Amino acid sequence: MVDRIIYLDHAATTYVKPEVFDAMKPYFSEHFGNASSIYSIGRESKKAVEEAREKVARAIGAQPREIYFTGSGSEADNWALKGVAAAYKQKGKHIITSKIEHPAVLNTCKYLEKEGFEVTYLPVDGDGLVSLEDVRNAIKENTILISIMFANNEIGTIQPINEIGAIAREKGVLFHTDAVQAVGNVAIDVEELNVDLLSLSGHKFYGPKGVGALYVRKGVKISSLIHGGQQERGKRASTENIPSIVGLGRAIELATENMEEYNKRITELREKTIEGLMAKVPYIKLNGHRTKRLPGNVNISFQFIEGESLLLMLDMKGVCGSSGSACSSGSLDPSHVLLAIGLTHEIAHGSLRLSFGDDNTLEDVEYLLKEIPNIVSRLRDMSPLYEAVKNKQKQ
Numbered sequence: 336m337v338d339r340i341i342y343l344d345h346a347a348t349t350y351v352k353p354e355v356f357d358a359m360k361p362y363f364s365e366h367f368g369n370a371s372s373i374y375s376i377g378r379e380s381k382k383a384v385e386e387a388r389e390k391v392a393r394a395i396g397a398q399p400r401e402i403y404f405t406g407s408g409s410e411a412d413n414w415a416l417k418g419v420a421a422a423y424k425q426k427g428k429h430i431i432t433s434k435i436e437h438p439a440v441l442n443t444c445k446y447l448e449k450e451g452f453e454v455t456y457l458p459v460d461g462d463g464l465v466s467l468e469d470v471r472n473a474i475k476e477n478t479i480l481i482s483i484m485f486a487n488n489e490i491g492t493i494q495p496i497n498e499i500g501a502i503a504r505e506k507g508v509l510f511h512t513d514a515v516q517a518v519g520n521v522a523i524d525v526e527e528l529n530v531d532l533l534s535l536s537g538h539k540f541y542g543p544k545g546v547g548a549l550y551v552r553k554g555v556k557i558s559s560l561i562h563g564g565q566q567e568r569g570k571r572a573s574t575e576n577i578p579s580i581v582g583l584g585r586a587i588e589l590a591t592e593n594m595e596e597y598n599k600r601i602t603e604l605r606e607k608t609i610e611g612l613m614a615k616v617p618y619i620k621l622n623g624h625r626t627k628r629l630p631g632n633v634n635i636s637f638q639f640i641e642g643e644s645l646l647l648m649l650d651m652k653g654v655c656g657s658s659g660s661a662c663s664s665g666s667l668d669p670s671h672v673l674l675a676i677g678l679t680h681e682i683a684h685g686s687l688r689l690s691f692g693d694d695n696t697l698e699d700v701e702y703l704l705k706e707i708p709n710i711v712s713r714l715r716d717m718s719p720l721y722e723a724v725k726n727k728q729k730q
């Protein structure tokens with residue numbers, strides 16, 4: 336048995352920070368009032384929601400009235416796409432996205448195609464970047480929306496959001512970005528970036544699960560997501576999940592305050608891991624852009640082995656990693672992201688994602704650099720393909 340768990344899957348989810356949990360606690364039993372009620376405990380809840388809204392707005396350079404709370408990042412993505420599609424369908428029915436989006440965007444696009452919309456899925460280069468030229472060329476008379484993710488959840492590549500925003504603005508097309516992986520890791524200002532809609536999710540930056548937000552620029556039309564009461568200015572009815580909204584607000588506030596220091600620390604862990612593995616293990620490839628990537632993201636393909644076997648052996652050593660994304664594990668298809676950057680099915684299957692976070696240390700990196708090379712050579716010793724390569728080298 337291992338005596339300690341090294342959690343390296345922060346891109347899948349994070350723990351709730353104690354400060355965040357403390358902020359949430361009073362809103363379960365003590366301050367349980369309905370934010371729509373007129374008496375004082377209702378008003379307290381209302382105030383807590385509005386304070387959280389201000390915190391989210393401040394973190395991304397928005398106005399509080401441009402922030403709508405949702406039940407998750409997936410919900411925010413769904414709403415952005417379906418909501419804009421419904422509100423602008425008279426203007427046009429064409430949407431542009433990329434091939435490496437999160438399923439919350441890709442499958443919503445698939446749904447919209449069935450509803451009569453046309454979707455262009457832009458390719459990416461070997462580093463996972465979309466081409467600005469492609470974005471520009473894809474825009475047509477009837478294009479209403481561009482949806483390109485800020486940073487990829489599997490390979491960590493950060494897109495040229497600023498430039499895409501400028502093109503969208505120039506052409507009069509709305510621009511949505513799924514920033515679920517970016518918020519808390521990268522400084523974001525929706526004004527500077529020309530972003531019109533942006534999705535975020537609490538549990539990716541040490542907040543609770545099941546709460547997110549959608550930023551919608553003032554003046555942008557979006558259809559209601561849930562019809563009912565007047566919550567979220569009538570756009571998303573239902574009694575507010577106050578503890579979670581408060582937690583989201585506190586988490587985004589902490590993330591923004593500590594971003595520079597956090598970023599620096601996590602980047603060092605990433606770099607030491609990438610450099611160490613590259614030096615110690617032959618036949619491997621780093622996936623994603625070498626520098627334009629999330630501070631904590633490492634994604635590496637190991638030739639001649641199965642990612643799943645690698646994960647299981649790492650688990651026995653107390654290391655929690657991922658073979659791509661939590662959303663696609665359980666399916667045997669290789670990651671759509673790894674295929675889009677040009678990997679073969681075989682190489683894509685031998686991939687490992689490690690995502691660093693607040694609780695990781697240089698000691699963890701040392702441990703990884705000791706264990707991974709051993710595990711990889713043990714697995715390769717069982718591979719007939721590797722055997723053949725070794726024999727060839729000997730000749």
Ligand SMILES: *Cc1c(COP(=O)(O)O)cnc(C)c1O
Binds near residue numbers: 412488515539546547
């Ligand atoms: C996690 C994630 C989502 C989904 O967020 P949930 O809150 O888990 O629904 C969407 N997009 C990206 C890029 C993600 O990493």
